[in-house]
Amino acid sequence: xxxxxxxxxxxxxxxxxxxxxxxxxxYEPVENPPRYYGATAKVPVDKPGATIDVFREVARRLNVTxxxxxxxxxxxxxxxxxxxxxxxxxxxxxxxxxxxAVYPTLADGKTPDQTRAVxxxxxxxxxxxxxxxxxxxRKLLGAGGRAVAVTRGYSVIGELxxxxxxxxxxxxQALNLEKLDKGRVAAYAELxxxxxxxxxxxxxxxxxxxxxRPAISEKAYYLLFSKKFYKNKTTLAxxxxxxxxxxxxxxxxxRILDGYR
Numbered sequence: 001x002x003x004x005x006x007x008x009x010x011x012x013x014x015x016x017x018x019x020x021x022x023x024x025x026x027y028e029p030v031e032n033p034p035r036y037y038g039a040t041a042k043v044p045v046d047k048p049g050a051t052i053d054v055f056r057e058v059a060r061r062l063n064v065t066x067x068x069x070x071x072x073x074x075x076x077x078x079x080x081x082x083x084x085x086x087x088x089x090x091x092x093x094x095x096x097x098x099x100x101a102v103y104p105t106l107a108d109g110k111t112p113d114q115t116r117a118v119x120x121x122x123x124x125x126x127x128x129x130x131x132x133x134x135x136x137x138r139k140l141l142g143a144g145g146r147a148v149a150v151t152r153g154y155s156v157i158g159e160l161x162x163x164x165x166x167x168x169x170x171x172x173q174a175l176n177l178e179k180l181d182k183g184r185v186a187a188y189a190e191l192x193x194x195x196x197x198x199x200x201x202x203x204x205x206x207x208x209x210x211x212x213r214p215a216i217s218e219k220a221y222y223l224l225f226s227k228k229f230y231k232n233k234t235t236l237a238x239x240x241x242x243x244x245x246x247x248x249x250x251x252x253x254x255r256i257l258d259g260y261r
Contacts, residue, residue, distance in 0.1 A: 020065045023066055025087045026071050026079055026085045027076065029041055032049070032090070032194050034050045034261075036050075047260065050260055054247055057243075062240065073154070080226045083228040088101075090118055090121075093220070103222050104116035114220045118248075119220075120219065123156045124215045125148065127187040127188070128181070129210050137214050140186065146166070147168045148167050148168075148189050150188070156189050173190065174198075176190065189216060195209075223241065
């Protein structure tokens with residue numbers, strides 16, 4: 001009889017569906033069209049962005065649950081560093097981040113695997129049309145030694161240092177655009193997609209700001225996992241990155257992006 005009840009109990013346990021693994025991801029409460037939308041702590045219910053759609057499809061395929069939190073970029077990096085969050089996006093490669101987080105890498109375990117990046121995007125200088133500022137790929141001409149604006153914690157800061165261009169950091173794109181619009185800085189170095197919604201040509205309020213060419217750089221942007229999460233869930237993390245690559249190489253990514261055009 002005891003054996004019967006033990007067998008029945010084990011059978012009941014096996015019949016209960018396993019709880020899906022939950023991955024907590026953080027990203028900024030600013031817009032980066034078409035990758036994500038909304039400028040509050042909430043994830044939009046309708047059309048949250050192409051990256052959110054891709055990640056949700058990956059989660060469906062891997063039978064995991066995603067929890068999204070929207071926090072300022074530097075706060076998000078801190079949450080990953082302390083293990084409070086499992087991952088953050090979109091992160092370009094910076095060697096110092098590998099002290100506390102993990103990128104998808106090639107077989108050498110060091111070189112970022114760009115085939116498993118979420119996408120690529122460019123940094124450019126933006127300036128007032130009448131300011132006479134230009135960029136030749138190495139020097140910011142017409143700046144008169146004045147600083148350029150940059151969003152705090154963004155990777156382009158390293159490139160500005162390498163180019164020996166002085167800069168001033170602000171917390172948000174809106175604050176930087178206000179400084180540029182009022183002529184308090186010579187230019188503003190920012191991700192193209194981050195600025196696009198603010199420009200008049202896209203329905204924004206800033207009519208006299210233009211993008212300078214060439215771009216400062218184009219980079220791969222990744223889903224970055226915390227070292228804690230990667231150590232405990234290596235197989236899951238690798239599978240997540242692999243599915244991002246599969247989707248990016250399939251017709252599905254085109255359909256997802258078309259939904260935001």
